[in-house]
Amino acid sequence: MSGLFLRTLREDPADAEVVSHKLLVRAGYVRRVAPGIYSWLPLGMKVLRRVEAVIREEMDAIGAQEVHFPALLPREPYEATGRWTEYGDTLFRLKDRKKADYLLGPTHEELFTLMVKGETSSYRDFPVTLYQVQTKYRDEERPRAGILRGREFTMKDSYSFDLSDEGLKDSYDAHRVAYQRIFARLGLEVQIVSAMSGAMGGSASEEFLAPCDAGEDTYVRCPATGFAANVEAVTTPAPPEQPVDDKPEAVVHDTPDTPTIETLVDHVNTLGLGRTFTAADTLKNVMVKTRLPGAGEWTLLGVGVPGDREVDMKRLEAAVAPAEVALLEDADFAANPFLTKGYIGPVGLAKNGVRYLVDPRIVTGTAWVTGADEEGRHVVDLVAGRDFTPDGTIEAAEVREGDPSPDGGGPLVAARGIEMGHIFQLGRKYAEALGLTALGADGKPVTVTMGSYGVGVTRAVAAITEQHADEKGLVWPVEVAPYAAHIVIAGKDPAQAEAATTIADGLAAAGLEVLLDDRKASPGVKFADAELLGMPTLVTVGRGLAHGVVEVTDRASGERREVPLEDVVAALS
Ligand code: ATP
Numbered sequence: 001m002s003g004l005f006l007r008t009l010r011e012d013p014a015d016a017e018v019v020s021h022k023l024l025v026r027a028g029y030v031r032r033v034a035p036g037i038y039s040w041l042p043l044g045m046k047v048l049r050r051v052e053a054v055i056r057e058e059m060d061a062i063g064a065q066e067v068h069f070p071a072l073l074p075r076e077p078y079e080a081t082g083r084w085t086e087y088g089d090t091l092f093r094l095k096d097r098k099k100a101d102y103l104l105g106p107t108h109e110e111l112f113t114l115m116v117k118g119e120t121s122s123y124r125d126f127p128v129t130l131y132q133v134q135t136k137y138r139d140e141e142r143p144r145a146g147i148l149r150g151r152e153f154t155m156k157d158s159y160s161f162d163l164s165d166e167g168l169k170d171s172y173d174a175h176r177v178a179y180q181r182i183f184a185r186l187g188l189e190v191q192i193v194s195a196m197s198g199a200m201g202g203s204a205s206e207e208f209l210a211p212c213d214a215g216e217d218t219y220v221r222c223p224a225t226g227f228a229a230n231v232e233a234v235t236t237p238a239p240p241e242q243p244v245d246d247k248p249e250a251v252v253h254d255t256p257d258t259p260t261i262e263t264l265v266d267h268v269n270t271l272g273l274g275r276t277f278t279a280a281d282t283l284k285n286v287m288v289k290t291r292l293p294g295a296g297e298w299t300l301l302g303v304g305v306p307g308d309r310e311v312d313m314k315r316l317e318a319a320v321a322p323a324e325v326a327l328l329e330d331a332d333f334a335a336n337p338f339l340t341k342g343y344i345g346p347v348g349l350a351k352n353g354v355r356y357l358v359d360p361r362i363v364t365g366t367a368w369v370t371g372a373d374e375e376g377r378h379v380v381d382l383v384a385g386r387d388f389t390p391d392g393t394i395e396a397a398e399v400r401e402g403d404p405s406p407d408g409g410g411p412l413v414a415a416r417g418i419e420m421g422h423i424f425q426l427g428r429k430y431a432e433a434l435g436l437t438a439l440g441a442d443g444k445p446v447t448v449t450m451g452s453y454g455v456g457v458t459r460a461v462a463a464i465t466e467q468h469a470d471e472k473g474l475v476w477p478v479e480v481a482p483y484a485a486h487i488v489i490a491g492k493d494p495a496q497a498e499a500a501t502t503i504a505d506g507l508a509a510a511g512l513e514v515l516l517d518d519r520k521a522s523p524g525v526k527f528a529d530a531e532l533l534g535m536p537t538l539v540t541v542g543r544g545l546a547h548g549v550v551e552v553t554d555r556a557s558g559e560r561r562e563v564p565l566e567d568v569v570a571a572l573s
């Protein structure tokens with residue numbers, strides 16, 4: 001340690017919100033260069049290399065072959081698939097000295113497709129699976145969580161190329177198993193959830209989420225059936241449609257000063273309508289605007305949800321992707337005077353030609369209390385299918401614990417997780433866009449079908465920290481720890497230094513990498529650093545040496561035992 005390029009910090013970095021960010025910086029594993037952009041120091045590099053090694057071994061084991069693409073890429077392939085614009089502000093775009101457009105790769109489907117197109121011709125060349133471990137660039141909107149969400153980060157991405165749907169399914173399943181093995185070896189607990197494939201297009205898709213409070217993904221599961229899905233992928237079961245003609249007539253009421261659902265419900269309950277209303281009887285109309293990236297013009301969209309639920313922006317974003325979506329600002333209201341803030345209703349939206357999508361619960365025959373498009377007025381018993389007809393449904397309302405599982409299995413429970421990996425069956429979208437075909441056995445061309453699979457490599461380092469660290473510092477699972485053991489020389493007695501060196505040499509000879517704290521620091525400083533740095537096993541050479549023993553501490557459990565000097569190497573190996 002006296003020669004290790006390392007400085008530990010006593011204070012958490014001011015900008016750090018999550019445990020992994022605080023600890024990886026304090027323990028001298030990473031340093032921030034700019035928001036979402038980090039440098040890796042020697043200890044961090046060792047963990048990163050070990051994570052990569054596990055991933056490479058498991059990818060190689062399913063027959064995937066490693067390649068490498070540049071991060072700096074020309075515009076054209078991304079133009080061909082539409083992603084040059086679809087990626088929106090997340091894409092880092094730049095120009096070279098000749099003013100030609102380039103980008104920093106956020107993901108590499110296009111390049112892999114073109115490589116396979118260039119190197120293959122007949123059905124005999126398939127199936128094939130390729131992967132790389134490469135730096136990705138995404139100008140993330142919220143790079144808040146340290147290396148959990150970087151703007152520059154490392155990803156293992158792989159792509160399978162098959163000629164048949166069954167082949168794609170096999171490649172997908174092989175990845176699924178490989179990912180389970182990878183995360184088990186990395187010491188990461190993961191939950192596999194159904195996912196949306198979003199901007200990537202394609203069909204079947206699952207995410208591997210590491211359950212943890214710092215996670216930015218919310219998922220739900222049904223304990224009874226094992227159903228699990230990212231909330232973005234949860235579909236709302238629609239109640240049965242009802243007759244419209246037995247419903248009371250829609251009546252507009254004065255409801256002064258009721259801009260919120262709560263004030264509205266209170267007021268309507270004072271009208272003496274012979275029923276008690278709750279927030280779930282109201283229809284809340286949230287105004288947003290959408291646009292296709294690069295299209296310039298924003299279009300208004302009304303989103304109707306039952307008033308006891310909020311609109312979940314992440315679900316809404318996923319539902320309208322690849323279009324971008326934003327809430328209306330004051331200027332938008334000013335430009336559209338027919339929008340009476342707080343009193344917007346489906347009738348006014350229809351009159352003004354505004355597209356209106358509703359939560360699947362708002363089926364024909366359901367009656368609602370909603371805005372009457374005039375300041376201080378609401379309508380009661382506005383019936384869907386009779387008084388208004390939405391343009392369609394949208395999955396934008398929040399999903400809550402206790403909601404019925406889409407598979408009919410009972411109530412859902414909710415939890416948070418970090419997206420560690422994503423696997424999906426892309427299908428033929430990229431092959432079609434870029435003309436990847438193979439000559440079949442019958443001489444006819446076959447369009448190749450693809451799968452795309454990603455693991456966050458740098459993110460894994462942070463996620464492991466989130467799941468294992470404690471209040472004293474980092475705790476590394478053996479497979480990824482920078483060093484298997486950390487030896488502390490507790491006192492000044494030269495015999496201790498000598499014994500510690502002997503142990504270190506013995507462990508090294510047994511194939512274990514060890515960190516030896518030979519610094520002239522106080523035992524307190526050394527122990528605090530050892531706990532902060534998080535090697536799985538701590539060997540303390542101190543007073544016990546007089547009786548021929550050293551202390552061996554397990555970092556994760558805190559369990560200590562005395563081990564005779566001559567048994568240490570055997571005990572740790
Ligand atoms: P997220 O929803 O967290 O933004 P994503 O859906 O955009 O992730 P993919 O495009 O599927 O992610 O990328 C594959 C993997 O790369 C993810 O499962 C995740 O582990 C990792 N990853 C994605 N974005 C980042 C990032 N900004 N920083 C670190 N790792 C990331």
Ligand code: MG
Nearest residue numbers: 090138140149
């Ligand atoms: Mg993302």
